[in-house]
Amino acid sequence: MAHSRLLRTLAFSLALLPCLAQAPSGARIEGIVVDSISGAPVRRAVVQLRAGNSGPALSVESADYADVTGPDGAFHFERVPPGSYSLSYARSGYLTPHSSTGFSARSFRAAAGESITGLRYGLVPQAIVSGRVIDDEGDSVEGAQVTLIAYRYTAGVRRLAQMSEAGTTNDRGEYRIARVPAGKYLLQASLDRLPPGSALIAAARTPGGPLATYGSTFYPGVTDPARALRVELHAGQELAGTDIPLQRTTMVRVSGRLIGPDGTPMSRAMLMLASAQGRLPTGFGAPSDEAGNFVLKNVRSGSYILNATSNDGRSLSVPLDVGSSDLSGFIAQASPPLPLRGSATVQDAGHGFNLAACGVSMRMADTGATAGTVRPKGDGSFSFESLPQGRYLTDVFCGGMGAYVQSITVGGEEVRGRDFELVAASSGVRIALRTDSATLSGTVETPDGAAVQPQRQGHPSVVLIPADARLLGVETVAPAAVSAKNSFDFAGLRPGEYLAVAFDDIDAAQLQDPEFLAALEPLGTRVNLLPGGTQTVTLKWNAWPAGN
Amino acid sequence: MTKLAVSFLLPVTLILGQTTPPPAAAEAKKTATIEGVVINETTKEPLRRVEVGLRGSGTSGMAVIGNNPNYSAVTDAAGKFRIENIEPGVYRVQNRKAGYVPSRTVQGFSPHWLKLAAAESLKDLRYALLPQAVVTGRVLDDEGEPVQGVTVSCMRPLSRRGFPRMYSGGQAQTNDRGEYRVVGLESGKYYVQANIQRMMLTGAAPVSTTTAGEHKTALLSTYYPNALDSAHATRVEARPGLEISSQDITLRREKVFNVSGTALDVDGSPAKQSIVTLVQDDEVFANEVITGSGVDEKGKFTLGDVRPGRYTLALSREDGQSHRSTQSSITVGDADLTRVLLQLPPTLEAKGMIALEGADKKDFDFKIWVNASPADWSPFGGAGCQAKPDGSFTLSQLTPGRYTVNANIANGYVQSIQVGSEDVFGKEVDAATLAVAGIRIVLRLDAAKVAGSVEIPEDRKAHVNAPTVVFVPADARLRSGGRFMTIELDQTNRFDLQGVRPGDYLAFAFEDFEYGAFEEPEVFAAVESQATKVTLGRNESKELTLKILPWPAQFADRLQ
Incomplete structure (x- = not known):
């Protein structure tokens, strides 16, 4: 002792x-x-x-x-x-x-x-990753910021996000990032905060000719995140030698004009470029002038999403491909918004079911932002007056009424859990609900069969994952908290096959990651919920898989 | 001159006025070109990929604010650089390369100040950089485990007018293995300190613990290799290009105690917006704050983790433009020190008037900054104010003590500062005397000018390229307060000083020069007799040729 x-x-x-x-x-x-x-x-x-x-x-x-x-x-x-x-x-x-x-x-x-x-x-022991950042002449690069980047799900959209503190390279170009959770990462070396005296900066200032300079580079030495290698770190692992050779690329000038959805210039708007792959912020950006004109002086060739927001709240998001020469006269215009109509029906009986108590939301597939939410009328019809053009996911909420979504179709095509393109010719959205939902309840016990005690295992939650791999990360069921009596309840579930897993603690962002969800199979219990059925199950408690 | 602590570190004349921005791009002006080479001073080999930058300035020898050059180029594989299309003007050359530090050698190299005329082309410039020194090691706790997140600083004391100050040559944080690596060091002897105060505690090994029935102990800031104070520390000697490794620091765990008490304002009420700081009585680290604490609404303060020893406890209150403080010596023994009482002293107010002599007052703007600086250069205390248009001013909230009074005027000079019947210009004076007698500052606008060049013997011309010219008031009492004027000459070898207070001066020109060391009385005494004496009358302009002097050999080690 x-x-x-x-x-x-x-x-x-x-x-x-x-x-x-x-x-x-x-x-x-x-x-x-x-x-x-x-x-x-x-x-x-x-x-x-x-x-x-x-x-x-x-x-x-x-x-x-x-x-x-x-x-x-x-x-x-x-x-x-x-x-x-x-x-x-x-x-x-x-x-x-x-x-x-x-x-x-x-x-x-x-x-x-x-x-x-x-x-x-x-x-859980930390993982560590270390290596060197060197330039294309083999010289050490001091003061580069190396970060671990991973795909994360935010509002159902998969994007790249910084996952660690930055490791700054020393005079020998060495970096070392500790306290890393197990996982798969991209490694990015960025040069935003190089110390004075770096010849890398000076290279960018040399006048005359097209500007060739270094920019953010991903392991193992590529500028496009789509071509970057993912490194996998296990708990307690120390991965050394992940060197990042910086790539020198040509910087070009991009100029053009921002035009809002209403056709008028977006004056004094802030413009930012994100990588087309993973929507990682790039640091390339500039404001537009009174007439909506903008100039980006040094942009690396590549595929981007141009995002702009003006003070009056108007915004646009358009793809921008930058080649190896200057690009001028680029018109970034948001398409005019469109209306969208639809109807919801209750397929089974529908005895007094109040459709007006439900809500329908249109979520933009590329950003995860909700563009609008409406309540259907009593007859189930609904309409959105103006939605920006783009791809959408449909969310339906009929909370606490025991209904579930059986199907959502646009032009006869099933779009439940999938996005569709909103164009001028889009036909209405048809939502079919059913009320013969299933319920699942049960208790949680520790691996040795004892009841869960909060001081030992924290406050467990139960996660329910659709067995259909296509729905992983798309159709999510909110986790249920385990009560003081170690019981839990889910109601209003769509009948079908699920995997139920109990955890001590959960990370909501990871619950949107299909890859992560697929790996939970061995931890859970399979349940097949029948229409209108009620099932009871006893689940084993699991520690949240922080390491592997 | 309350902030003189900063300004006297720079080789700047205080009377030259503001730095003017670099010349804006003008049309049809013929631009200048420079080219040259940068070498490694140690190996004499050319250095590739050095950033050679030109930073614009108004006048040669002036401080350059900021880091970003107006023009720059990168040296090629042969160490050569060329910068074209430079607007005529005065520039400071900054050579930078990761892993190298500026060379202080002037002999055989080009001046760092360049005065570029229209269409001028300077060739064969020659600069050097020194390879950096590096100190590496680990920080371990008392059980030999690595400690992460400790700031390790390499510091060296540099004396300024007999007041030792610590200058950080570089610092680094320990990583998860407890390793640190301090780079970019110039050569010198450094104290290497692991500072526990700035340690990030999260998830770290216990810093302070109390074993049941025993005294509280804590890990403390420790000097290499295992010393609590500078007297027991081993200094690490850094040399250019050398990496000194395995400088492991084992943190000391010692019994610690609390120092607590009450901090009161002058009227006995709790001292609001005040801080209490504990300063170690260390010979070398004279002003190093060990720990600090705020004062609560009841005037109570507590400082934790203090090891036995002698300290100065300071209570200070920052309040707009005034800074009131009091200090008390304390000794922490083998027990908590409680009920320490600190009370801010009553402050004094001194009223004064600025008078203009020998010029018409009608067009004169009296909005001049007047200040009283603590005579002992203490960072605490002091007061400053701006005079009103009629010339009146009030220095309020002066903490009792000795001060020097001064006024800053751009186009003129202070003729005298009358307190009662005495002229206290350049002298110390008691705050109480200022309050009772009042202050009369006499200004004049008929300042003198002095210009000239440095005579370099034929046989030395190839070696001496950037002499430094120094003007020192002949009256020793006027030398305090940073009144040494230094000018680092550009390639034209000329200097031009304006707005000089009439009087007797001693002028010097050196090839090797160190400002801080030159101010030391013993160094100055060694060269004083070789000075060129010059007397400047009102409105007088003088032309001067100075002979180059060697830096006194017995103080060669004071050159950085």
Whole structure:
């Protein structure tokens, strides 16, 4: 057993010392911190208790009690005054997932004289990636920012997002990024913040001739994210030698005019280019003038999405392909908006079902932004007066009424879970609902068959995933929280086959990733829900798969 | 001159006025061209991919603000550069390359100031860069584990008028393996300090712990290799191009105590908007703040993790233009220090008047900045104000103590500062005296001019290219307050100083020069007798030829 080392701030120690003296019957809390992958004890982890429901301590200094695990990974607190606590644990070299504070947290109540023992908390070891950034002459590049980038799902749209702190290259061009969660990443070296004295900057200033300079480059040395290699990192892995040779490319001038959906110039609009692949911000941007004219002085050739927003709230988003020579007179115009009509019907009986209580939303497939939401009339008809042209996903909400969407068709084509193109000739949207939805309820137990305790496993949720691979990440069911009695309920489900999985903690963004969802198969239980049926299932609790 | 601490680091004359922006692109003006080579000073080999930048300025020798050059080029494989289409004007040459630091050698190299005339073409310029020094190592805790997120600084003390100040040559953060790598160092002897205060605590090993029944201990900022103060630290000698590795620092874990107490304003109410700082009594790191704390609404403050020792505890309150403070010496022993009382002292107010002599007051703008700077160069205290159009001014909230009073005027000079019957220009004066007697500042506009060149012996001409000219008031009491005027000459070898206060001066020209060292009394004494004496009368213009002097050999080590 470890020697307990109590650590606390002055402010709290003054407040709590009298309590400790008067409350010999305080609670006793003890447990162990282990490496989630190897199961080995983790020594020198900091375990903290913070009173109340204010969440985990922001730092060691703001904790009420803290202990440091011994060589056996054990920690203990004694004579803890009764009350609610948030317990958090952390260790350098280990990740602290789903926590903005850097500590994983568990909350619970401690009663007078209570002995809470046998707690077991897992920490996932960090992955590390390191390498060098060099230029095309083989020289080290100092001050390049290397970031890990991964595809993430936001509002159902897959896009590239920065996933780590930037690792800055040193004078030898070396970078090292620690605290990386397991996963598949693109590595990007960007040169936005090069230190003074970098000849790379100077190259960009040399007058005369087309400008050839270095720009953001992806591992293993490509400028197009579509051609970048993904590196896979496992928990605890250290991946060295991922060198990024910078590519020198020609920069060209792009000029043109921004015209809003109403045909008038977009004056004083901010224009930004994002990569066509993954919509990663590129840093190329400029404002337009009073007449909507813009000039981008140095743009690298490639495929982009040009996004512009003016002060009056008008925006446009058009593709822009930049070749190896200057491009002038580019007219970026948003197409005029279009109306869209449709109707919703209830297929089975429909005895008094109030369609006017439902909602229909049109979500833009390329950005995930909702362009409009309407309520159908009593007869099920609905219309959107003006939607920007583009591709759309249809969302239907009939919350709490036990209805589900059986099909959504546009021009006779099934578009449930898929996007369709809104053009002038688009026919109406037909939504077919049914009320013979299924319900699923059940309980969650720990791998050893015991009931779940919040102080041990946190607050579990159950995730329901459609078995149809085409619907992964497209048709999502909101996760259900597991109650204090370890039970959960889903209602209004579309009949069909699902995978049900219980987790200690979930990361909502990952639940939109089809690749991630497909990998959950071995953890869950398959259920086949029949129309109007009710099913009960007992699920095993799982730790959120932070490592593999 | 409250902020003189900054200005006297720069080789700038304070009376020359503002830096003018670089000349705007003008049509039909013949542009200049420069070309030359950059070499590695150590190996004498040409350096490729050096950014050679020209930064525009109004006058030779003036400080250049900002980093971005107006013109630049990159050296080729033979170290050669060429910059064309340069607007005529005065420029500072900045040569930069990652992994290299500026060379301070002037002999045999071209001046860093260039005065470019229309259609001028300067060829065969020759510059050097020195390979950087690097210090690397690990920061470990008392159990030998790496500590991440510690800031490691390489610092060296440079003396300025007998006040040692620490200059950071470079710093770096430790990574997950506890490794640091400080680059871009110039040669010199450095203290290497792992600073725990700026450590990011998240998920890190425990910094401070209390073992049941024992005193609280904490990991403390530590000097290489394992020292709590500079006296026990081992300095690391950095040399150009050398990488000094394995400079591992083991953080010290020591018993620590709290220092707490009450901070009051002059009227006994809690001191609002105030901070309490603890400064270590360290010979070298004289002004290093160990820790600080705010003051709560009841006037209470607590500083944690303080190890036993002697400290200066300062209470300071920033309030608009005034800065009030008080200091107290404390000794932390083997117990918490509680009930420390700090109270801001009553402040004084000094009224004054600016008078213009020998010129018509009608067209004169009296909106002149007047200030009183602490005579001991303390960062605390001091006051400044702008005079009203009628010339009256009030220095309010002066903390009791000794001050020097000065006024800044662009086109004239301060003739005298009368306090009672005494002229305190360039002298220390007590705040109480200022408050009682009042201040009368006499200005004149008939300043002198001095221009000239430096005579370089024939046999030295190939080697001496950028002499530095220094003007020092002959009256020793006028030398305080950064009144040494230095001008680094451009390739034309001429200087031109305007707005000089009439009086007696000592003029020098050096090939090797270090401003901070030159201000040291013993260095100055070694060269004083070789000065060219010059007396400048009102409105007088003088032409001067100065002989080049060697830097005193016994102080060669003071050159950086």
